[in-house]
Amino acid sequence: MQILKQDYFLQADTLWLAKDLLGKILVSQIGGTITSGRIVETEAYLGVADKASHAFGGRRTARTETMYLPGGHAYVYLCYGIHHLFNIVTNQPNIPHAILIRGLEPVEGIAAMMLRRKKKIADASLTRGPGSLAQALGITTRHSGLLLTETIWLTEGEKKFDPGLLGQSPRIGVDYAAEDALLPFRFFEKGNAFVTKPNR
DNA sequence: CAGCAGATTGACT
DNA sequence: GTCAATCTGCTGC
Numbered sequence: 433m434q435i436l437k438q439d440y441f442l443q444a445d446t447l448w449l450a451k452d453l454l455g456k457i458l459v460s461q462i463g464g465t466i467t468s469g470r471i472v473e474t475e476a477y478l479g480v481a482d483k484a485s486h487a488f489g490g491r492r493t494a495r496t497e498t499m500y501l502p503g504g505h506a507y508v509y510l511c512y513g514i515h516h517l518f519n520i521v522t523n524q525p526n527i528p529h530a531i532l533i534r535g536l537e538p539v540e541g542i543a544a545m546m547l548r549r550k551k552k553i554a555d556a557s558l559t560r561g562p563g564s565l566a567q568a569l570g571i572t573t574r575h576s577g578l579l580l581t582e583t584i585w586l587t588e589g590e591k592k593f594d595p596g597l598l599g600q601s602p603r604i605g606v607d608y609a610a611e612d613a614l615l616p617f618r619f620f621e622k623g624n625a626f627v628t629k630p631n632r
Numbered sequence: 633c634a635g636c637a638g639a640t641t642g643a644c645t
Numbered sequence: 646g647t648c649a650a651t652c653t654g655c656t657g658c
Contacts, residue, residue, distance in 0.1 A: 477639075486654095493653080494654095509652095511639065511652090511653095512641080513650070513651030515640050515641065517639060517640080561640070562640075563640050573652095604639070604640095605639050606639060608637080609639095
């Protein structure tokens with residue numbers, strides 16, 4: 433399977449990238465195990481001008497510093513003190529855009545995912561939601577700042593994403609972002625069980 | 633330095 | 646439907 437190179441993540445249109453990532457495969461090789469899934473839900477965060485972004489207004493902290501790296505790096509942060517949320521840094525250096533991966537359809541290593549998620553049944557909750565899929569793939573904050581080449585990387589999907597199934601909506605959980613909370617920067621595959629609600 | 637809210641999830645009423 | 650879990654970083658005393 434063709435690995436996506438860093439050039440792909442350096443291009444400037446983060447909204448286009450968020451759409452284009454649907455159908456691509458996210459792979460991790462952590463603890464000697466390969467786990468992977470097909471991306472079915474993303475959200476774009478447009479850096480300094482976006483009130484919902486951690487980098488709004490050019491904010492820099494130890495946590496957000498990785499978003500200022502060139503596209504193609506991982507940005508992982510802890511939410512509510514418990515959940516590790518995986519983002520892909522996009523765009524040129526010092527433009528802190530990122531794309532949050534919110535839903536995955538499992539492809540490889542389902543048994544390993546079930547162990548990590550402490551689940552006896554492989555239902556949609558295995559990799560639905562940003563905290564869930566990061567746990568299933570073994571991704572934590574210690575992977576933040578890694579280039580997406582060896583431990584975590586992306587490949588082209590087996591089949592092309594069907595544009596007729598593209599759904600678009602405001603982002604989830606960003607009500608605090610005032611008028612930017614209404615921006616339709618969430619993209620998903622309509623009707624897919626591994627998309628958080630609303631999924632139509 | 634205390635208080636609070638957050639790009640969430642899962643357990644429980 | 647409600648609510649607790651618990652780390653990061655912002656606000657204000």
